[in-house]
Amino acid sequence: MxxxxxxxxxxxxxxxxxxxxxxxxxxxxxxxxxxxxxxxxxxxxxxxxxxxxxxxxxxxxxxxxxxxxxxxxxxxxxxxxxxxxxxxxxxxxxxxxxxxxxxxxxxxxxxxxxxxxxxxxxxxxxxxxxxxxALGVDPIADEFPREQLRRIVRSTGKALKPLLLDQTIIAGIGNIYADETLHRARLRPDRPANTIDAAATWRLHAAIVDILTASIDAGGSTLGDAQYVDLMGEGGSYQDDHRVYARAGERCSTCGRGWIRRTVSAGRGTHFCPVCQR
Missing domain, CATH: 3.20.190.10 (MutM-like, N-terminal)
Structure with a gap:
């Protein structure tokens, strides 16, 4: 953050x-x-x-x-x-x-x-x-066709969460937006990247672009520590739209059936819904 x-x-x-x-x-x-x-x-x-x-x-x-x-x-x-x-x-x-x-x-x-x-x-x-x-592709600043993401996921057995956090592969995504992106794409964070099919890859691509764009439009996410603010000292509001990040133990607002779980992936706290993200 x-x-x-x-x-x-x-x-x-x-x-x-x-x-x-x-x-x-x-x-x-x-x-x-x-x-x-x-x-x-x-x-x-x-x-x-x-x-x-x-x-x-x-x-x-x-x-x-x-x-x-x-x-x-x-x-x-x-x-x-x-x-x-x-x-x-x-x-x-x-x-x-x-x-x-x-x-x-x-x-x-x-x-x-x-x-x-x-x-x-x-x-x-x-x-x-x-x-x-050494930075990888920037999904907002660069051209980021779906086929490029397909090549990335097919080339590695790394789990999806660490893959999204690897700045030499995709630049800019951190813990918050990795969790939110994988939830939107209905993919478990520990799933090996090269096991997802083309349809799941397209969902992941759309989720990356849509989540990042929506958060930019909302001025980003300002968490409880209020350390992130814009140039004028104003906070963002995308934290109000988080579905899984920092919501461990809460009912999933997407499916209404699962309970958000917290685990650790690549040394980072990771949040997901076991019902939405099978």
Whole structure:
């Protein structure tokens, strides 16, 4: 958390409010968020540059600059990007502040400091950001034909839940949307991928695209910890539509007969309905 829909919501906010703005000054607090390079590298790489686009790959925000470099922001578990008026009171754990030419400030806030902010050379992404270079297909940003998913599932005996979580295969899906997708597709999370037939593959493909799109439209999912918010500090609402995630012990709202179970798959808590997902 955040996953593809939440990061896409932040990207759209950045596209509206940060693209075209010049960064006049940069402050860096805790250096852990710039651990890949340094405080000085981030300040030098961003100061007096203009953000020319706001892109996304999987869970990574990628913002090209007019210098030819790009800025990468990875929110990981608890990161937030917030926009505020200059001089506004900053939240605790505000680790990067970008002063903009219109008087506003863009903040990177991260209580757990697992995320990071980096300036990198796009032509050296495989060296500087190997995790980005290794990403698989992005089901929203890329072309994602059903036949591509069919090739993926036929090529591996990996269980479906770990397959969906593997960012080198399909980029952007995390624990929430893997559970919701498999429920929509009526597939058990522990089923080997290469045992599902073409009809089940088409259901899975439709579920991936539909679940992610619906969550983006709802501004993502904001859970009880309220750590995910958009650029303006507003939460999403897709958590109200979750059918299985974090609903262990509840009656399934899809079939009305099963009880949502929680198990562990690939080291992650996994939720499913044993009636819907046989």
């Amino acid at each position: 955040p996953e593809l829909p939440e990061v896409e919501t932040v990207r759209r906010g950045l596209e509206r409010h940060l693209v075209g703005r010049r960064i006049t000054e940069v402050e860096v607090g805790r250096e852990r968020v710039v651990r890949r390079t340094s405080r000085e590298a981030l300040i030098d790489g961003l100061t007096n540059t203009t953000v020319v686009a706001a892109d996304r790959r999987g869970k990574y925000l990628l913002l090209p600059l007019d210098s030819g470099d790009s800025m990468m922001i990875h929110l990981r578990m608890s990161g937030q990007v917030l926009l505020a008026d200059g001089g506004a009171d900053r939240p605790a754990h505000t680790h990067v502040v970008m002063h903009l030419d219109d008087g506003r400030e863009a903040w990177y806030v991260d209580p757990r400091t697992f995320g990071e902010v980096v300036v990198y050379a796009p032509d050296r992404v495989d060296i500087e950001l190997p995790g980005v270079a």
